[in-house]
Amino acid sequence: xxxxxLNVNGQRRExxxxxxxxxxxxxxxxxxxxxxxxGCGISACGACTVHLAGVATRSCIVPISHVGxxxxxxxxxxxxxxxxxxVQDAWVETDVVxxxxxxxxxxxSAVALLKHTPKPxxxxxxxxxxxxxxxxxxxPRIREAIKTASAQIAKGGA
Amino acid sequence: xxxxxxxLLLAATIVAMTSWIIAVRFVRADVSDATTAQGLAAWEQxxxxxxxxxxxxxxxxxxxxxxxxxxxxxxxxxxRGPEDKGVPGLNCAGCHQETNADSxxxxxxxxxxxxxxxxxxxxxxxxxxxxxxxxxxxxxxSKNNNLDGPGxxxxxxxxxxxxxxxxxxxxxxxxxxxxxxxxxxxxxxATRRWVEAGTPCPATR
Numbered sequence: 002x003x004x005x006x007l008n009v010n011g012q013r014r015e016x017x018x019x020x021x022x023x024x025x026x027x028x029x030x031x032x033x034x035x036x037x038x039x040g041c042g043i044s045a046c047g048a049c050t051v052h053l054a055g056v057a058t059r060s061c062i063v064p065i066s067h068v069g070x071x072x073x074x075x076x077x078x079x080x081x082x083x084x085x086x087x088v089q090d091a092w093v094e095t096d097v098v099x100x101x102x103x104x105x106x107x108x109x110s111a112v113a114l115l116k117h118t119p120k121p122x123x124x125x126x127x128x129x130x131x132x133x134x135x136x137x138x139x140x141p142r143i144r145e146a147i148k149t150a151s152a153q154i155a156k157g158g159a
Numbered sequence: 160x161x162x163x164x165x166x167l168l169l170a171a172t173i174v175a176m177t178s179w180i181i182a183v184r185f186v187r188a189d190v191s192d193a194t195t196a197q198g199l200a201a202w203e204q205x206x207x208x209x210x211x212x213x214x215x216x217x218x219x220x221x222x223x224x225x226x227x228x229x230x231x232x233x234x235x236x237x238x239r240g241p242e243d244k245g246v247p248g249l250n251c252a253g254c255h256q257e258t259n260a261d262s263x264x265x266x267x268x269x270x271x272x273x274x275x276x277x278x279x280x281x282x283x284x285x286x287x288x289x290x291x292x293x294x295x296x297x298x299x300x301s302k303n304n305n306l307d308g309p310g311x312x313x314x315x316x317x318x319x320x321x322x323x324x325x326x327x328x329x330x331x332x333x334x335x336x337x338x339x340x341x342x343x344x345x346x347x348x349a350t351r352r353w354v355e356a357g358t359p360c361p362a363t364r
Contacts, residue, residue: 021262043331044254044265045235058253062263067256110248117247129248131236 005065009034010078020066024058025049027065028075036076036105040134047133050106051075057113076105084154085112091150099137107133111147120151198356202294204341204349205315209280209297210287211339213324217272220279228337230285243273259328266336268323277302294360308354315350 004017009032016031028034028051037060040048044059051060054071079085088111098104107130114121114129121129126144135143208214216225224233240246245253255271274280280293288296296302297311306314315321325343327336339346353359 023263043234047235050248050253053253056250056252057248062254062260062265063256064260064262067258067260067267114247125246128236128238128240128246131238132249 003066005068006070007068008070008072010074010081011072016065018065020064022065023061024051024053024063024065024068024073025060028060028073034075034077038102038105040103040106045132045134046103046106047110048103048106050109050133052079052109052113055113055116057110074109076109079109079112082112084115084150087150087153088112088115088146091146091153095142095146095149097139097142097146099135099139103133103135103137104139107135107139107143111143111150115147115150115154119154121147194356195359198353198359199361201349201352201356202359202361203290205346205353206290206293208324208339208341208346209293211324211337213327213336213339214321215280215287217320218274218278218280219285220276220281220283221285224273225285239273239276243275244271259326261329264329264331264333266323266328269319271320289361289363291361291363294358298358298360308358311358312347312350312354316347 002017003020004015005027007014007016007027009028014032016027018027018031025037025039028037029039037051038048039061040046042061044062047059049059049061050057052058052072052074053060053063053068055074074082080089085108088108092098092104092108097107110130110133114125118125118129123144126147130140130143130147209218212225212228212230216227216230219225219239222239223237224239225231226233235249237249237251238246240250245251251271251273254265256265256267257269258267259265260267278296279288280296281287287293300306303311322343324339327338329335341349
């Protein structure tokens with residue numbers, strides 16, 4: 002066991018866990034932040050996506066010992082960010098969600114995309130979101146919501 | 160008689176000098192051929208490493224990296240991206256950290272990324288290029304980030320992602336990933352012999 006000082010959504014959090022524990026389980030089990038979901042456990046579905054120093058990261062395969070002092074942003078904190086807020090608003094407006102299980106990961110990847118590429122093409126969206134699976138098949142609405150958020154950001158509404 | 164003697168002496172001298180020059184030329188040619196042959200042999204050792212899955216999986220000619228000893232397409236729809244580091248929602252660094260994560264089976268190293276397309280060592284059907292083709296690409300300074308022979312040697316000796324191939328960590332099932340067919344020290348030594356021979360490339364193909 003080892004103790005780690007984490008920066009989660011701008012707050013200092015301390016955990017004492019085995020160094021090999023994936024970041025996902027530290028968030029869900031130790032910090033009780035269950036918005037980030039367990040899907041596959043092998044970084045193949047994207048449900049566990051968080052931002053680590055701004056990079057969309059699969060938290061299920063990153064041991065806590067690899068996090069260091071990089072800031073962590075989860076679905077619970079992404080709304081504090083203007084782009085994150087725009088994406089969440091667009092998700093609601095477009096009524097993207099069906100069962101919803103994958104959607105926190107979808108939103109985290111969409112925010113990462115829009116922060117880097119404010120006006121994404123369809124190809125940009127397909128490539129950046131290609132690692133986030135949705136068994137309900139909400140992909141057309143995800144694409145629409147990303148474009149809605151992009152337009153909102155361009156208008157300065159975010 | 161003295162004139163004849165002088166003439167014979169001169170002729171003998173000319174013949175001796177010519178023989179010496181020819182002999183030296185042949186010896187030099189032999190030495191040069193031997194050096195080239197040694198360099199080519201060393202290159203084949205280098206090539207055997209470059210085409211090992213730990214190396215060639217990220218030297219693709221396509222829009223995606225490969226993984227595993229069977230060199231299958233990387234899972235999760237990972238794509239190359241404009242800077243060979245993936246795309247914003249699906250960056251290489253989104254999974255591959257600074258070091259291997261043996262507890263989860265994800266390999267890692269500093270600045271994990273694909274080699275640029277100019278350094279592709281396979282065709283678009285994921286078949287390794289021939290020894291000559293890879294050699295010519297590796298030595299083409301318009302393709303290799305302007306590295307000369309010593310630069311290539313330094314790259315093979317010090318580049319973290321090159322060295323990673325000999326410390327590739329564990330697979331998700333806990334078993335060790337396979338290593339290239341020689342040690343890193345042997346690889347560097349082979350690269351040095353090849354560079355010292357003038358980075359010769361096989362002429363065929």
